[in-house]
Amino acid sequence: MEIEIKNFFITNQIPLDRKFLVAASGGPDSMALVDLLRQMGVDLAVAHLDHQMREGSEQESVVLQDYCSKYNLPLHETTWPKSAHPQKGLEAAARDYRYAFLEKTADKIGARYLLTAHHGDDLLENIMIKFLRSGIPREMASLKAVSHRKDLIVLRPLLPYSKADLLAYVEKKNIPYVVDQTNSEAITVRNRLRKQVIPLLKAENPDLIKNALRFSQEVGATEAFLARQTRSLPDFTELLGAIRIDQEKMACDLEIEKAYLEDLIEKKYNERVQLNRALLAAKKAQEKGGLRIQFYQQYCWIYPVKEIAEQKQQSIKLDRPFVFQGRSFQLTVEKAAGSKAKKLVAVLPLKKKMDKEIENISFGSLPVGQKVFLPDGHHAKNKKLFAEKGIPSSLRSRCLAMMAGQEVLFIEHCYQLREENGSKMYLYELDLGAKERSLSN
Known part of the structure; x- marks a missing residue:
C-alpha cells in the first residue's frame, strides 16, 4: 500500500x-x-x-x-x-x-x-x-x-x-x-x-x-x-432574465449540445439537470430543475418556469427614476447620463400636443393586441414583431414598452419609433440599489 x-x-x-x-x-x-x-x-x-x-x-x-x-x-x-x-x-x-x-x-x-x-x-x-x-x-x-x-x-x-x-x-x-x-x-x-x-x-x-x-x-x-468539445461553442447572451443562445452557432453533435446546455444551467442556475435527448433533438421545449429550455425561431432560451406577471402601463415623470420588472430606468430630455446611469437604452422622439405640452408618456408591458405604427404607414401586430426578434411569448411581458398616449414609441429588443427631426428624449437604465428602487415610482 x-x-x-x-x-x-x-x-x-x-x-x-x-x-x-x-x-x-x-x-x-x-x-x-x-x-x-x-x-x-x-x-x-x-x-x-x-x-x-x-x-x-x-x-x-x-x-x-x-x-x-x-x-x-x-x-x-x-x-x-x-x-x-x-x-x-x-x-x-x-x-x-x-x-x-x-x-x-x-x-x-x-x-x-x-x-x-x-x-x-x-x-x-x-x-x-x-x-x-x-x-x-x-x-x-x-x-x-x-x-x-x-x-x-x-x-x-x-x-x-x-x-x-x-x-x-x-x-x-x-x-x-x-x-x-x-x-x-x-x-x-x-x-x-x-x-x-x-x-x-x-x-x-x-x-x-x-x-x-x-x-x-x-x-x-x-x-x-x-x-x-463545448469550449468552441458560442457565448450566450443574458436577456430579459433569461439566457439566449444562437442556434445556428450552436449547431453540433447532439451529445455535445446536451453537455453544453447542462453545464451552462449548472453554472448559471446552480441546478444539475439531465436533459431529454429526444426533446432536444426535436428542438421541443422541456422543463428541468424549475427551468424551461425552449427553442424559438433562431434561438435557444433558458429561463425560470415561473412567469413574471404583465406590468400595466403607467405614467412617467421626466427625470424621475421608475422601476420595470425589477430594473430601474429614467427618461430625460437632457443627454446626460448621470452617476447612476448604467447605459443608454434608446433615443426617442419627444411627442408634444398641439398646445406644445409634452404628451403623456407611459411605461409597462405592451398591452395585448396593441398595434405598432410602421415607417411605411401601416400597422403591425406586436406578436409579429416579437416573433421576428425570436422572443417567445413567455418573455414578452418582460420587455419594457414606452407609449405616448396610444402610440408605441419603443419595445425593448423589438421596435423603436424613429423621427429624424424634432426634439429627443433619452431613456437610461440605472444602477440603483434595492432601497433606491423601492423609493422610485
Whole structure:
C-alpha cells in the first residue's frame, strides 16, 4: 500500500516538496492516510473538526492528539457549535462548515493540497446514491482522485482501497482509531446501502470496488472530453432574465449540445439537470430543475418556469427614476447620463400636443393586441414583431414598452419609433440599489 500511495503522487504529477493538509476524523480510514503520508516524509499537517453530532465524538480529538504528538505533526482543531446545527439539512450544513474550516486552515498554513480519506466503499456508495436520486452520470463521478475546490487541489489517494483494506492496515500497524457507531445504524440511505445492499453485491463479485473505480474514471473521462468539445461553442447572451443562445452557432453533435446546455444551467442556475435527448433533438421545449429550455425561431432560451406577471402601463415623470420588472430606468430630455446611469437604452422622439405640452408618456408591458405604427404607414401586430426578434411569448411581458398616449414609441429588443427631426428624449437604465428602487415610482 505504501508503494502504491507514492505511485499516486507520481502518476498525478504531485510534487512531494509541497505542504499538505490532511482532513482527519480519527477513524481507521483517515488514520491510515495520515500514517501513510507520514512515512513518505512529506511536509504534513492534520486538520480535525469535531462536528458534535454524536456522543463521544471528543474521543476523536484524543486519538489524533496522541498520534500527532508522538510523531510531531501539527494538528489544527476546532468544533462545530451545537447551537449552529440546523433543524433541517444537517449533513449538508456539516459539510459546508467542515470545508470552510479546511479552506481557512489550508490558507493559514500555506497548503495548496488537501487530502481526504475517501476510499473505494465511499465511491461505490456515492455512485449508488446518485443512481437512486438522479441517474446523472457526472454526479456519479463526483469523487475524483484529483479535483479542485476554490484555491485547493483535493487529493483522494485511497479510492482503490476498501474499508476493510484500511482497517487491516491500522490493525497491523497498531494505530489507535475511533469507530463511529452511527455508521452501523440503518437510519440513512447510505447506511442502508452499506449494511444491507453492498454486502450482497460484493458476494456476487469481490472486485466490485475495482469496477466502481473503473466506472467513475470512464464517466470522468467522458465528461472531460465533452467539456473540451463545448469550449468552441458560442457565448450566450443574458436577456430579459433569461439566457439566449444562437442556434445556428450552436449547431453540433447532439451529445455535445446536451453537455453544453447542462453545464451552462449548472453554472448559471446552480441546478444539475439531465436533459431529454429526444426533446432536444426535436428542438421541443422541456422543463428541468424549475427551468424551461425552449427553442424559438433562431434561438435557444433558458429561463425560470415561473412567469413574471404583465406590468400595466403607467405614467412617467421626466427625470424621475421608475422601476420595470425589477430594473430601474429614467427618461430625460437632457443627454446626460448621470452617476447612476448604467447605459443608454434608446433615443426617442419627444411627442408634444398641439398646445406644445409634452404628451403623456407611459411605461409597462405592451398591452395585448396593441398595434405598432410602421415607417411605411401601416400597422403591425406586436406578436409579429416579437416573433421576428425570436422572443417567445413567455418573455414578452418582460420587455419594457414606452407609449405616448396610444402610440408605441419603443419595445425593448423589438421596435423603436424613429423621427429624424424634432426634439429627443433619452431613456437610461440605472444602477440603483434595492432601497433606491423601492423609493422610485
